[in-house]
Amino acid sequence: MAVLVVGSIAFDALETPYGRVDRTLGGAATYFALAASFFTPVKLVGVVGDDFRERDRAILLGRRIDLRGLVRAPGKTFFWAGRYTDHLNERITLRTELNVFADFNPKLPPAYCACPYVFLANIQPTLQLAVLQQMRRRPRLVALDTMNYWIERTPEELRRTLREIDVLVINDSEARQLAGEHNLLRAATQIFRMGPRTLVVKRGEYGALLMRPDSMFAVPAFPLEQVCDPTGAGDSFAGGFIGYLASVNRINEATLRRAMVYGSVLGSFVVERFGLERLRTLTRTEIHARARQFLRLTRFRL
Amino acid sequence: MAVLVVGSIAFDALETPYGRVDRTLGGAATYFALAASFFTPVKLVGVVGDDFRERDRAILLGRRIDLRGLVRAPGKTFFWAGRYTDHLNERITLRTELNVFADFNPKLPPAYCACPYVFLANIQPTLQLAVLQQMRRRPRLVALDTMNYWIERTPEELRRTLREIDVLVINDSEARQLAGEHNLLRAATQIFRMGPRTLVVKRGEYGALLMRPDSMFAVPAFPLEQVCDPTGAGDSFAGGFIGYLASVNRINEATLRRAMVYGSVLGSFVVERFGLERLRTLTRTEIHARARQFLRLTRFRL
Numbered sequence: 001m002a003v004l005v006v007g008s009i010a011f012d013a014l015e016t017p018y019g020r021v022d023r024t025l026g027g028a029a030t031y032f033a034l035a036a037s038f039f040t041p042v043k044l045v046g047v048v049g050d051d052f053r054e055r056d057r058a059i060l061l062g063r064r065i066d067l068r069g070l071v072r073a074p075g076k077t078f079f080w081a082g083r084y085t086d087h088l089n090e091r092i093t094l095r096t097e098l099n100v101f102a103d104f105n106p107k108l109p110p111a112y113c114a115c116p117y118v119f120l121a122n123i124q125p126t127l128q129l130a131v132l133q134q135m136r137r138r139p140r141l142v143a144l145d146t147m148n149y150w151i152e153r154t155p156e157e158l159r160r161t162l163r164e165i166d167v168l169v170i171n172d173s174e175a176r177q178l179a180g181e182h183n184l185l186r187a188a189t190q191i192f193r194m195g196p197r198t199l200v201v202k203r204g205e206y207g208a209l210l211m212r213p214d215s216m217f218a219v220p221a222f223p224l225e226q227v228c229d230p231t232g233a234g235d236s237f238a239g240g241f242i243g244y245l246a247s248v249n250r251i252n253e254a255t256l257r258r259a260m261v262y263g264s265v266l267g268s269f270v271v272e273r274f275g276l277e278r279l280r281t282l283t284r285t286e287i288h289a290r291a292r293q294f295l296r297l298t299r300f301r302l
Numbered sequence: 303m304a305v306l307v308v309g310s311i312a313f314d315a316l317e318t319p320y321g322r323v324d325r326t327l328g329g330a331a332t333y334f335a336l337a338a339s340f341f342t343p344v345k346l347v348g349v350v351g352d353d354f355r356e357r358d359r360a361i362l363l364g365r366r367i368d369l370r371g372l373v374r375a376p377g378k379t380f381f382w383a384g385r386y387t388d389h390l391n392e393r394i395t396l397r398t399e400l401n402v403f404a405d406f407n408p409k410l411p412p413a414y415c416a417c418p419y420v421f422l423a424n425i426q427p428t429l430q431l432a433v434l435q436q437m438r439r440r441p442r443l444v445a446l447d448t449m450n451y452w453i454e455r456t457p458e459e460l461r462r463t464l465r466e467i468d469v470l471v472i473n474d475s476e477a478r479q480l481a482g483e484h485n486l487l488r489a490a491t492q493i494f495r496m497g498p499r500t501l502v503v504k505r506g507e508y509g510a511l512l513m514r515p516d517s518m519f520a521v522p523a524f525p526l527e528q529v530c531d532p533t534g535a536g537d538s539f540a541g542g543f544i545g546y547l548a549s550v551n552r553i554n555e556a557t558l559r560r561a562m563v564y565g566s567v568l569g570s571f572v573v574e575r576f577g578l579e580r581l582r583t584l585t586r587t588e589i590h591a592r593a594r595q596f597l598r599l600t601r602f603r604l
Contacts, residue, residue: 087484182388182389183527183529185525185526185527186527206508206509209522209525216525216599218509218522218525218599218600219602220509220511220520220522223487223518223520224485224487225488226485254602254603257601257602258604261602288604292604295602295604296517297519298519298600298602299559300519300521300556300559300563300597300600301559301560302560302590302593302594
C-alpha cells in the first residue's frame with residue numbers, strides 16, 4: 001500500500017565535529033520519503049523554490065516516490081543551517097529561512113486522496129489537519145510528528161489535530177512537554193486521551209519505545225562506531241516505521257514491533273553519513289541484514 | 303556457588319522529590335548482598351561502627367548472607383547524605399563522612415578465600431586488588447565497579463587492578479572517561495585492552511549494554527510509573543547480574559544475557575521505594591514475573 005507524506009523539503013547547511021556541508025537536500029518529507037520508499041510506494045507533498053534543480057529532483061527519482069504533489073513556487077527553497085556540538089547531543093540552529101515554505105498550503109493531487117497510510121511530518125498542526133480533510137476516505141493509519149514549537153505556540157490547534165490521528169511519533173522530551181508530565185508511562189496515558197492510541201517515543205542514541213494502552217515495546221538504538229550527522233534520523237525512523245506497516249498492510253502488535261525495528265534500522269543508517277548520502281546508496285539487503293543484527297543485539301531466553 | 307562482595311556499608315540520608323529519609327541502611331555492599339542473595343549465597347566483607355545496631359544487622363540476617371566478614375570498628379559507620387533533583391537525573395552529595403570506612407582494609411575470613419565469584423564494589427583500587435591477593439585460588443569470575451573519583455585520582459592503581467578482572471560494571475559516562483573516548487563502541491575496545499573482556503555499561507533510565515569483543519547485548523530499563531529513589535540501583539543491578547551467574551555457575555553468552563536481565567530486574571525494583579525498602583519485601587516470584595515482563599517488553603520476530 002502507498003504512503004502519503006506531507007512536510008518540509010529543504011536545503012540544509014550542516015556542521016558536525018566530523019565535517020560540514022554547505023548545501024545539501026534535506027527536510028522531513030525528503031528523509032521520510034527516501035526511507036519509506038525501500039518498503040512501499042510513497043506519494044510526496046511539498047514545496048520547493050526556483051533553486052531546486054534537476055540534480056536535486058534526481059535524488060528522489062528512480063525510486064517509488066510519486067512527485068506529482070511536489071510543487072515549485074517562485075522564490076527560494078526552505079533553508080536551514082545548523083551545528084551539532086561535540087558529541088552530537090545538542091543541535092544549534094544557526095539560520096532558518098522559510099522562503100517558499102512560509103506559504104506552504106498542502107494540496108493533494110486527486111490521485112493521493114485515497115492513500116491508506118499517511119504521515120504528517122512536523123508542520124503547523126492546522127495544515128496537518130487540512131491534509132486529512134482532503135482525503136476521500138479515512139486512511140487506514142495516520143501518523144503525525146510535531147515539535148516543541150507547536151506544543152508551545154499552537155496548543156489548541158495541535159489538540160484538535162491529535163484527535164484525528166492514530167500514531168504520534170515524537171521524541172521523549174516532546175512527549176513529556178505535550179503531556180505536562182515527566183514520567184513517560186504517565187505521559188503516555190495522558191497522550192492516549194488526546195487521540196492517538198499508539199505512541200512512538202524516540203530517544204536518540206538510546207533507542208525508541210512503542211507505547212499502547214495495553215502493551216509496550218522497547219528497541220535500543222544500534223550502537224555505531226561513528227555517528228557522523230544526526231540530521232533526519234527521526235524522519236528516517238518514521239519512514240522505516242510507516243513504510244514497513246504500509247508494505248505489509250496489517251497493523252497488530254507483531255507488525256508494529258517489526259516496524260519499530262525497521263524504523264530503528266533506517267535511523268541507524270542515515271546518521272552514518274552527512275545528509276541523505278547514506279540513504280542514497282542503501283540497499284534492501286543491507287536493511288534486512290541490520291534488522292537481523294537488531295535481533296542478535298536484543299535476544300535472550302529465560 | 304557463593305559470591306564474595308567487598309565494599310561500603312553506610313547510613314544514608316536521602317532526599318528526593320517524593321520524600322526523604324534521615325538515616326537508612328545503605329552502601330554498595332549492602333545493596334549488592336541483598337540483591338544477589340535472591341539467587342545464591344553471599345559472603346560479605348565490610349566495616350561498620352558502634353552505631354550499627356541489631357535492627358540494622360537484622361536486615362541482612364535470615365537471608366543467605368554470610369556476615370563473618372562484617373567487622374565492627376570503634377567510631378561511626380560511613381555516612382552519606384544526598385539529594386536528587388527534580389527528575390532524579392542529578393545527584394547532589396550533601397555530606398560524606400567516611401568515619402570507620404576511612405581505614406577500611408578488607409581482610410577475608412579463611413572461609414571466604416576460595417569463593418569462585420567475586421564482586422569488588424566501588425572502593426580504592428589498591429584495596430580491590432588486595433582482596434584478590436587474599437584469594438587462595440583465582441576466582442572463576444571477578445567483577446569490579448569503580449567511579450570517576452578513582453578514574454581521576456588513582457589512574458595507575460586502577461589500571462593495575464583492571465588487569466586482574468573479568469567484568470567491569472560501570473556507568474556510561476565513567477566508561478567514556480576511563481577510555482578517554484566518547485563513542486561507546488570505541489571506548490569498549492579501549493577498555494578490553496585494559497583487562498576486562500566483559501563490560502557492563504549501565505545507562506540509568508535507558509537500560510544497560512553488555513559488551514564483549516565479539517558480541518553485544520542491549521536491555522532496556524523497565525519503564526516504571528513511579529521512580530522513588532535511585533540510590534543503590536547500580537549495585538542492585540550488579541547483585542542480580544553476578545548473583546544469577548554464580549547461581550548457574552556457567553558463563554557463556556546465553557547466561558550473561560540472562561544475567562543482564564536479572565540485573566535489570568533487581569535495579570528496577572530497588573528504585574520503587576526508598577533505600578532498601580523494596581528489596582526487603584521482594585520475593586523470587588516477583589523477580590521471575592518481572593523477568594518475563596522484560597521478555598514481553600523486548601521480543602520481536604522478523
